[in-house]
Amino acid sequence: MYSDDVASIFHFSISTFTPYNISKRCLKWKNFFLKKGKPLLLHESHIYTVERTTTTKLIFRFQNRDCKARCHTNLSMNVFLSLLTIHCHAPHPDRVPALQLKNEIKTRTVMTDESPSSIINSALRTYPLSAAGELPRSDGLSLTIRRQRTTETVDVNGRLPEKLRKMYRDEDFILHEDKKLIIFTTKTNLSILKQNKHWFVDGMFKVCPDDYYQLFTLHAMMTNAIIPLVYGLLIGKSNGDYNQFFEKLFEQDNFQPESIMTDFESGTIKSVKGTLPNVLHKGTF
Structure with missing residues (x-):
């Protein structure tokens, strides 16, 4: 892919590239974190995870390690600081609803006392049929709920609360x-x-x-x-x-x-x- 093609994709001139606002093109799920508490970044159906953090920026890499694509943002994750590198594959938009589903389930788990089956059934009502191939297994979703409630319910000493x-x-x-x-x-x-x-x-x-x-x-x-x-x-x-x-x-x-x-x-x-x-x-x- 030539530089002109890259520029046309991202709608700016490479020779005059400056940091630009990505609030409309980049979504951060504030309540969705990986096991180590690192945020995810979603851009044009590509999912990135934090690879490294400096005093001025976050360096993200594509979730699939077979792809070398990376992007740099400011610490607030609302501005790209450098040109995004190119992916070696097509986007996987069906994976996005699956992550959004897990995010919704985690939020409901913390905010309510609903049973796992009720939480899962409520979240599945809006899940698109087009992404059925990426739908997590029900036992995996139940495990997510159990782990989230374990994380959120112990006190600072690791003891279960009175309730x-x-x-x-x-x-x-x-x-x-x-x-x-x-x-x-x-x-x-x-x-x-x-x-x-x-x-x-x-x-x-x-x-x-x-x-x-x-x-x-x-x-x-x-x-x-x-x-x-x-x-x-x-x-x-x-x-x-x-x-x-x-x-x-x-x-x-x-x-x-x-x-x-x-x-x-x-x-x-x-x-x-x-x-x-x-x-x-x-x-x-």
């Missing part, structure tokens, strides 16, 4: 809380657990907040159904991680289960056999 520490019956829901382990349960749940002699445990990893490794759950049989009674956020899956979970649990009461069923995770098995040596252990996939 999340109680059940609707005003029962305490936090049994133990530190940087390595959080255990969620109630006195009612522990009473049910004590009455049941057959326990079941499970570990889930994809639903866990970023600061923890897994959600570890303890279940019991109730009215012909297996229900979760104790939830633990663990930072790992070692023998010691599970030991701490069971130690904190057994500090609450004299539990005497007769059997416990786990998967074949080695750390779980070692912990169960060590902390519950007289309990029948069963494995399941």
Whole structure:
């Protein structure tokens, strides 16, 4: 592409280029940030991320690292400071609605107490059919909501606020809380657990907040159904991680289960056999 072609695209003369206002051609989503808190820049269906920041400007590069296109703006992101470099591909306008969808979901998550399904359904009402190919998966959107609420709801010490520490019956829901382990349960749940002699445990990893490794759950049989009674956020899956979970649990009461069923995770098995040596252990996939 020749210089005259470049100039015609951006509607200015290269020989007389000066910084120009981009407020009508460049959009910054104030409430949409990447994981590291860096803003995105959208220009003519191209999405840029911050590559570097100086004392006077921001240097953006195209989101797809296969393309070397870059642009420089002032710190307010309303003026281009240099000529935009050329892309080696066509724009991808369908990606823009997908990012706008995530941005709207994040905003509603922070501003309301709506359920994840309600937030997602509301946001999808205005999603264009033409961009259906870029529509994020529903489980991915749910994960975005969980992570956003985790980010926004902890206090400066990383502790959950009071409104999340109680059940609707005003029962305490936090049994133990530190940087390595959080255990969620109630006195009612522990009473049910004590009455049941057959326990079941499970570990889930994809639903866990970023600061923890897994959600570890303890279940019991109730009215012909297996229900979760104790939830633990663990930072790992070692023998010691599970030991701490069971130690904190057994500090609450004299539990005497007769059997416990786990998967074949080695750390779980070692912990169960060590902390519950007289309990029948069963494995399941």
